[in-house]
Amino acid sequence: MNQTIAAPTQEFEFKNPALIDALNQSAQKVDWVGRIFNLLFLVSALIGVISVATIGYFLVLEGLPAIQFAGLTNFLLGVDWYPPALYGIGAMIVASVVSALGAVVIGVPVALLTAIFLAEVAPKWLANMIRPAVELLAGIPSVVYGFFGLVIIVPAIESTFNVPAGSTLLAGIVVLAVMILPTVITIAETSIRAIPKTYKEGSYALGASPMFTILKVMLPAARSGILAGVVLGVARAVGETMAIIMVMGNSTAMPGSLLDSARSLTANIALEMSYATGIHASSLYSTGIVLLVFVMLLNTSLLVLNRKRVK
Amino acid sequence: MKTKLITALSAASMLFAASSFASNTVTVSGSTSVSGIMEVLAERYQATQHDVVEVQSTGSSAGIRAAKEGTSMIGMSSRDVKDSEKNQSTQEVIMAMDGIAVAVNNANSVKDLSIEQVKKIYMGEIKNWKEVGGADQPIVAVTREVGSGTRGAFEDIMGLTRKINDITVTAISPRAQVASGNGAIKTLVANNPYAIGFISLGSVDGSLAAVSIEGAAATKDNIKSGAYGIARPFVLLVNNQPAAEAQQFLDYIMGTAGQAIVAEEGYIEVN
Numbered sequence: 158m159n160q161t162i163a164a165p166t167q168e169f170e171f172k173n174p175a176l177i178d179a180l181n182q183s184a185q186k187v188d189w190v191g192r193i194f195n196l197l198f199l200v201s202a203l204i205g206v207i208s209v210a211t212i213g214y215f216l217v218l219e220g221l222p223a224i225q226f227a228g229l230t231n232f233l234l235g236v237d238w239y240p241p242a243l244y245g246i247g248a249m250i251v252a253s254v255v256s257a258l259g260a261v262v263i264g265v266p267v268a269l270l271t272a273i274f275l276a277e278v279a280p281k282w283l284a285n286m287i288r289p290a291v292e293l294l295a296g297i298p299s300v301v302y303g304f305f306g307l308v309i310i311v312p313a314i315e316s317t318f319n320v321p322a323g324s325t326l327l328a329g330i331v332v333l334a335v336m337i338l339p340t341v342i343t344i345a346e347t348s349i350r351a352i353p354k355t356y357k358e359g360s361y362a363l364g365a366s367p368m369f370t371i372l373k374v375m376l377p378a379a380r381s382g383i384l385a386g387v388v389l390g391v392a393r394a395v396g397e398t399m400a401i402i403m404v405m406g407n408s409t410a411m412p413g414s415l416l417d418s419a420r421s422l423t424a425n426i427a428l429e430m431s432y433a434t435g436i437h438a439s440s441l442y443s444t445g446i447v448l449l450v451f452v453m454l455l456n457t458s459l460l461v462l463n464r465k466r467v468k
Numbered sequence: 469m470k471t472k473l474i475t476a477l478s479a480a481s482m483l484f485a486a487s488s489f490a491s492n493t494v495t496v497s498g499s500t501s502v503s504g505i506m507e508v509l510a511e512r513y514q515a516t517q518h519d520v521v522e523v524q525s526t527g528s529s530a531g532i533r534a535a536k537e538g539t540s541m542i543g544m545s546s547r548d549v550k551d552s553e554k555n556q557s558t559q560e561v562i563m564a565m566d567g568i569a570v571a572v573n574n575a576n577s578v579k580d581l582s583i584e585q586v587k588k589i590y591m592g593e594i595k596n597w598k599e600v601g602g603a604d605q606p607i608v609a610v611t612r613e614v615g616s617g618t619r620g621a622f623e624d625i626m627g628l629t630r631k632i633n634d635i636t637v638t639a640i641s642p643r644a645q646v647a648s649g650n651g652a653i654k655t656l657v658a659n660n661p662y663a664i665g666f667i668s669l670g671s672v673d674g675s676l677a678a679v680s681i682e683g684a685a686a687t688k689d690n691i692k693s694g695a696y697g698i699a700r701p702f703v704l705l706v707n708n709q710p711a712a713e714a715q716q717f718l719d720y721i722m723g724t725a726g727q728a729i730v731a732e733e734g735y736i737e738v739n
Contacts (some may be wrong), residue, residue: 238642239638240637242633243637312659315660322645322663343599402648406611407645409642428646428648429613437615
């Protein structure tokens, strides 16, 4: 592939004495523009790295006193959250994990089918109508999702399951499932579109049906992109705060079922930050450490999954 | 910690030094709940004369301590001053009262609860409205977040606290739903027929119904007379021989103008 591109360029250079002149001239001078841009790229890249390092450093610095006070096991596995005496975030870890997983279980199949529909199945005019709608979904602020959940989902759960309060884990799952749709759809569609045409043509040439081609050839080929989309979706679900505070009820007790109220890790930080002092404030930073570890695990799992595929 | 304190003190003393050329400064510190109304009072007071009022919200306990030690001219507390905190050199002045209303959905037939019943509802011992004279429906208890001043006062007044490892913590059931802010509780209670919540009396409107407690309706008059029990005083602590500028500000708060502002802000005036 590289050779076919390289050949015409060489010919192109050969036939353009003006270009050769320009190249020779710039080779003699110091390329300041190039150097400045190189520096700019480096600085930009460092800003991200430094931010992560700073956030991590301060979280650990501020969060350690609470973990020392409660003990790491009690902090992570304890289910009693009674500041300033007991700091156990076990119930909140469960709530965060269950709500994110639930959102993936509902949201990812829908998102994947939408992505296939947009990339392969839908006529162009229909795809051009659906795609902006999906992109709009990505731009809606989370407080609006929370409001949507509060007005539509919560009462619907109350009447469907006949529970006194619809502010439950399930309400959180439904809202999160809708919230992760645009992330997963956009990335999955892009990666399906990026598959070389030859894959599809080869499959058709062997006599495979369009559906077989999509499910057995295209999807496996786009796997790493789709997985990246799913992981980003999970990260969004774990990190979501405002919408969750509005629809999950925020009880500190361990949820017994999907129809119980629960508090996520992020909600715990946001709810109590403004008043907390001393060890209590520190415990909220420790909650942030747990969240950070979650996201690191997610990213690592993505790396491992992709490496397996390469082998 | 020590260096921070010294830096803060020296910064503060520089401020004092700078401002003392122009006018006198009244220092006020304490309860976060009282700070809101105190800042309004200070702002209006400064518009009428030359003295400067500095308000710091540090919490009731810190405010009481500051007044006793003389680091602030006036200390603010949003709860009764405990016997162990009292001393000879300071006097207490109640500047306002703040009522906490226990509210239910408009569709709820329960109109009156006893303190004991409210307490048991929040501890999770009473789970059905029929146990307190209502319909056979489950109760959804809604509370504020830990650390909220309203929740703290509510727990203190209702006795909703218990000890774990000698540290006082909440006795409100962990199953209770948690909403942040008066507004969130109002929305929840207004939209859920099974819900019960507590909010500052000033926030009650037609969207929900405040129940009477022990037969006394949640009104300003009943709080003034003491018939409605879920109320907390906003207490100011001053030295028995206060500085002239502190006394002047205190007179302003307790006078007609100050008390009118207290009523305007939704609290209950005392004079």
